[in-house]
Amino acid sequence: MxxxxxxxxxxxxxxxxxxxxxxxxxxxxxxxxxxxxxxxxxxxxxxxxxxxxxxxxxxxxxxxxxxxxxxxxxxxxxxxxxxxxxxxxxxxxxxxxxxxxxxxxxxxxxxxxxxxxxxxxxxxxxxxxxxxxxxxxxxxxxxxxxxxxxxxxxxxxxxxxxxxxxxxxxxxxxxxxxxxxxxxxxxxxxxxxxxxxxxxxxxxxxxxxxxxPDYSVDELLQIADVIAAEKKYEIDHDSRHILTAIIEQEKRLSGFRFANGRNIRTLIEKAARRQAVRLMAQSVHSKKELKMLKGEDFQLSQ
Ligand SMILES: Nc1ncnc2c1ncn2[C@@H]1O[C@H](COP(=O)(O)OP(=O)(O)OP(=O)(O)O)[C@@H](O)[C@H]1O
Ligand SMILES: [Mg+2]
Known part of the structure; x- marks a missing residue:
């Protein structure tokens, strides 16, 4: 059309x-x-x-x-x-x-x-x-x-x-x-x-x-899964509501300059660094723990 x-x-x-x-x-x-x-x-x-x-x-x-x-x-x-x-x-x-x-x-x-x-x-x-x-x-x-x-x-x-x-x-x-x-x-x-x-x-x-067009929050969550999987991480099911709230807030804060998929990539990369720091407090790590990104790992990027 x-x-x-x-x-x-x-x-x-x-x-x-x-x-x-x-x-x-x-x-x-x-x-x-x-x-x-x-x-x-x-x-x-x-x-x-x-x-x-x-x-x-x-x-x-x-x-x-x-x-x-x-x-x-x-x-x-x-x-x-x-x-x-x-x-x-x-x-x-x-x-x-x-x-x-x-x-x-x-x-x-x-x-x-x-x-x-x-x-x-x-x-x-x-x-x-x-x-x-x-x-x-x-x-x-x-x-x-x-x-x-x-x-x-x-x-x-x-x-x-x-x-x-x-x-x-x-x-x-x-x-x-x-x-x-x-x-x-x-x-x-x-x-x-x-x-x-x-x-x-x-x-x-x-x-x-x-x-x-800009992605919907639901599409951005799916993109988060794609980017996490690319990097061999998983997003903890119980923390999805936290990630949803962060994405909604990021969208609101950046207005029409919200960086859509690029913003999600930054969120995942930051979460991976925070997960690494979190895991440093333990001496033994299971494969599941090494892959899992939890709610506490996600933070606003600005
Ligand atoms: N539909 C999608 N499905 C999965 N991943 C996506 C999708 N759209 C964008 N991404 C991811 O989001 C990031 C940004 O995408 P891309 O660089 O293609 O956007 P762009 O429109 O060229 O951005 P810019 O205007 O900033 O150059 C990339 O890492 C890409 O992998
Ligand atoms: Mg581009």
Whole structure:
């Protein structure tokens, strides 16, 4: 479904009433083994139903596009540059990495490397330096994905700033290397709308705009389990209410800048350190104790 936001941008969002695209509805053909492995990777991601639908749509487009070519229907490659909006820790970098790896395995990208960059990697210190720096970065990303986080910071400083030169160079590079790399720009929603207004050619070059909503407390608890399991810890069942209260408080204290999944990662890392200190008081440790994070280990991160 398409929706026009307050800033006048078109956002592709999943209407809760709209049926999500599910791969389970597609016939299980042997050539879909790649899809199955992507589905498995997506299973580890909590929530993100809109993103999962987008990824299945991209898979379907690539697959059917191949079938169309095989049937002699001439097709032009699609532009796949994307714009991700969302608050910190909502999964934008994780999603971009997954998309880069899927496109490589689908043969849509020659190498599939994932280059993560920020303002300082594009903007130089003197006239002419920025254009060269930006071109060099794009060159490194050819055959893969160039992911620019906090892209709106390029628009900081307005017309006279070197950031503007970086934006203009990026637009030119997208033109020159049409389907040889995918550019994904990420940032907070409001700031990204301002960013797009900096160059008239920008808007139309990003056919895919995806918004990453904040996670619910329940989703954040599930993310806590995923991150704890990654690090071979378990969260004590009896302490879940303490963790819930801490997450709710963190959300309240940080307002719209709450760092979602990143905040949860910090909470777990801090809890692991506090568990270590707690266990130092004992001389013998069972395997269960070594794995378990208890209520007393969790503390507000600020
Ligand atoms: N849906 C999810 N399921 C499991 N873990 C998640 C999910 N979303 C985010 N995380 C975890 O939260 C952390 C932050 O995610 P990520 O870096 O992808 O967010 P981001 O939107 O790029 O953040 P930022 O804007 O701060 O760069 C990562 O450690 C990731 O593992
Ligand atoms: Mg990120």
């Amino acid at each position: 398409k929706q026009t936001s307050k800033e006048g941008r078109i956002h592709v969002v999943l209407n809760p009433k709209e049926k999500p695209v599910l791969a389970a509805d597609w016939p299980d053909q042997p050539e879909h083994s790649l899809l199955r492995s992507i589905e498995q990777e997506m299973e580890a991601l909590i929530g993100l139903s809109g993103l999962k639908t987008l990824i299945r749509e991209l898979y379907a487009s690539a697959y059917i596009s191949k079938k169309r070519t095989e049937a002699g229907i001439e097709t032009k490659g699609h532009m796949l540059h994307m714009l991700f909006t969302g608050n910190p820790g909502t999964g934008k970098t994780t999603a971009a990495r997954l998309i880069a790896s899927m496109f490589k395995r689908l043969g849509l990208l020659e190498k599939g490397q994932f280059i993560e960059a920020e303002r300082a990697d594009l903007v130089g210190e003197y006239i002419g330096h920025t254009a060269q720096k930006t071109r060099d970065l794009v060159k490194k990303a050819l055959g893969g994905v160039l992911f620019i986080d906090e892209a709106y910071s390029l628009a900081r400083g307005g017309e006279k700033d070197f950031g503007k030169e970086a934006i203009d160079t990026l637009v030119k590079q997208m033109e020159d290397h049409q389907n040889s790399f995918i550019l994904i720009l990420a940032g907070y929603p409001r700031e990204m709308a301002h960013f797009l207004s900096m160059n008239p050619g920008l808007q139309s070059r990003f056919p895919l705009i995806h918004h990453f």
